[in-house]
Amino acid sequence: MEYMGIDRDRLHFSWVSSAEASKFITVVKEVTASVKALGPATKFVKDRRQVS
């Protein structure tokens, strides 16, 4: 993914069991915060606009 130019912080992986609602919330907040900090993703969208 990094090779493709996608920032590591845009892609998240986690494991949450179906009983762990609070862990779910924690991860949602983390993911949202880290993506937000990076600002809008322009990589592919821009590419496509250039193509078309």
Added chain:
Amino acid sequence: MKSYPRFIDPDKCTGCGQCAQVCPVTAINEFDCGLNLRAATYIQYAQAVPLAYGIDRDSCIGCGLCEKVCLAEAVSYDQRPSKAKIDVGAVVLSPGSDAFNPAKFDNYSYLKYPNVLTSLEMERILSASGPYQGHLMRPFDREEPKKIAWLQCIGSRDMNKCDHSYCSSVCCMYSIKEAVIAKEHSNVDLNCSIFYMDMRTFGKDFEKYYERAKDEGINFIRSRVHSIDEIGDTGDLSLKYVTAGGEIIDETFDMVVLSVGLEPKESAVELANNLGIELNHNNFIKTTDRDPVNTSKEGVFVCGAFQGPKDIPQSVVEASAAAAAAGEILATVRNTDTKDVELVPELNILGEPPRIGVFVCKCGTNIAGVVDVPDVTAYAATLPYVVYTTDNLYTCSQDTQEVIAKTIREENLNRIVVASCSPKTHEPMFQDTLTSCGLNKYLFEMANIRNQCSWVHANNPPLATDKSKDLVRMAVAKVGLKEPLNEISLNVKQSAMVIGGGIAGMTSALGLARQGFKTHLIEKSPQLGGQANNLFKTAKGELVQDLLADMIENVKKEENIELHLDTEVTGVEGFVGNFTSKLLTGGEESEIEHGVATVAIGGFEYQPTEYQYGNDPRIVTSLELDKKLIADDPIFKEIQTAVFIQCVGSREPDRPYCSRICCSHSVEAALEIKEKNPDANVFILNRDIRTYGEREEMYKRAREAGVLFIRYTVDQKPEVVIEDGKVIVKTFDEILGRPLEIETDLLSLATAVLPNNDVELAQFFKVAMNEDGFFVEKHAKLGPSEFATDGVFLCGLAHFPKSIDESIAQGQAAASRAVTLLAQGTVKTSGEVASINPMLCSSCGICVAVCPYSAPNFLEEGRFAGKSEINPVMCKGCGICVSSCRSGAISLKGFDNEQILAMISAA
């Protein structure tokens, strides 16, 4: 039967929780052990089934608010207890147990100090849905503890007051688990100490967990704590205890957890008394090792902790065993009370453009209170291929189902989207509605706008509405690409093969045969019985040889059992419902067909290389000792001294598991020797004595009879020397603090139980073995008697070392699990399975390797020989093969690339 009213009709209740939100009452939350509060209209816990509320009339003030807000009209205050009479052929008692209440005794200081908790309270504190949302805090000041002590055997293994003499079986393991999880939840380097007498981690893989906990720095202190005192008003607790070396220590902890044991419920005891069922002196149901789930009353069976203290896997085994026992007496009336569902012929929608209907649910005010439902509905109407939209107060209600069915017919809808709640709870119900009007049930999709929008973004209605529109758009995009899927139904051959003619295998075969199924029992040796041929007595004192003789006779006279002695399985083909196995009997090959298979290939005794075994006839293994006991060898009258060494070949670095049965076996044999010769000196050299459950009473009897228990550690094992014709055992006694030498006339080595490690058989059925060589069951807790591969079952020593009664219970359990499959007559596949396009398949074999369910296989013949093919019967639709396939040859119906990509681009 008396049903108590819950004042909210569970059939009408949608689980929305409005009633609990408006309820002005605060009551104690019993489920969280009183650590927090709830309303009078409540649900016991978030995962409760059914997810329906009830009213606690003891705390309800009768204000009527919940009735006012309930749009489903489920509240009815005038419900009365109702009585019903049902005719049944068998009864299974599974009332469970209570946790021991330490408040009865002031020496535990449970009521005196707020930071002294029971282990059950600790469970709730550690739970993410518990009173502190999983944050580790102590109740006194909500501070994070830095040091926690667990005290074992609270209410167990103790006869001082009215505690219980038995071991509760589960507390050692749960305490280690709590300590490990507490460390994980803690933000500091949490110090955990477990105070114990014997660490009893005898279950499958439990010993490894214990070792891991030691590595993670959890302290295990062998000592019974003398007293607990609070230090001033700090909430901290001072513990006084004596170490094994005799040193008195005073240590301070922030929190103390009492590892409380299990005890029979008072209400269960009352029930048993009313039914006239015999209880034992501990008030557990009286059972025998021969029939572990039979009560004293014919047709009444028992399972779980009311049979005796036990953990989840053993409770699940017994539950299946009780079902098998009940099934045996009811086999002749099977399916006489069932109704067939009427099938509506399916509409052919092939080639039709999608005509999508979108139903948006208000869920009372649950969705509509936050999300602008009319706006979402209007938006849905603008989406491509959507021809019909509407909103409903409750889309899931029965009358709405009729409306949906009518609409599907009138509007000729061929794809349906319901925007409401979770497909995990409601999809099957809506799919039934589709089926009822002839629409294939896979032409359906849900948008979860309740759980993912209105409930979790309640403070931001505009965004919740936008998000709902997005979710609806994604669902519409996907459903347009959905196609009708077929559920193939295959006949299950009404016969079984059981491999292994020991106690577990014979029990399983008898269970299958008595429920009316032809059963092939395969035994590789010339005789039945397996290891039981070598055993003397069960823990309850029943003679194994008598039990075995009766069982063999029953097997031989059972018409439905075809016995294959001297026979090995040389090949297995096929899959659930349709196996063909090759047998080899004395050089002759034969073939049998069967719908299910049970693996009961047992285990054997470790042949020791240590402790001078083989160099003197007085040094024997446990089984050799039992042979002498069976033969009533005269040496027992003559011997002056007998020594047992425990853990021979078990709990060692290269064989890290505990063999579970050896402690009970040695204690039982020691008692036998003492009985034959009361003057004999009997020593049991051990690392921990693991006489779990009611076997503990045997340990107590042995101590009373004068059997001496001397502990050794794995770094300082006993030594055996043969000098001048004498067998001398040397060990170090940590209590006396000095070495001991015992000259003995008999040395019994409690040898490990080894699995038969039949790798070939494992490959035949494509089932897994763990690193110790025992078979890996479907689920360690919930599926102990079956494999992940459908149609293949497991019991006895091949699963893990276990006692005779446990082998019998698991044999019955394996039969019960197999019968549930056989009795259905057919297996139905899910429509959402993977399939391979043979034109694209490169025969790389990745799918065959990665599938956890062994569904893909290489075709052996035909046009596409050498290509892989997926058996839809075994496929669980996980999709792992689809993403692993490097040729892009595999597609997963219902979750296909195009469908997921459509959702992505619609998002």
Added chain:
Amino acid sequence: MSEWEPKILAFLCNWCSYGAADLAGVSRMQYPPNLRVIRIPCSGRMSPKFVLSAFMNGADGVWVSG
């Protein structure tokens, strides 16, 4: 809009994280509304293709959870 909000696609396993999301709803826990959930049968179904496609379609982040 006062502040830029990212769009995040979440691929959730039906048996694990999707259940956690349901439970979070039942428990009325509140979280940022940036997620768009796609239910997959198992995290094994996940493919790099989906991640790329998500970014190509304008997602600012992707979260895969088993």
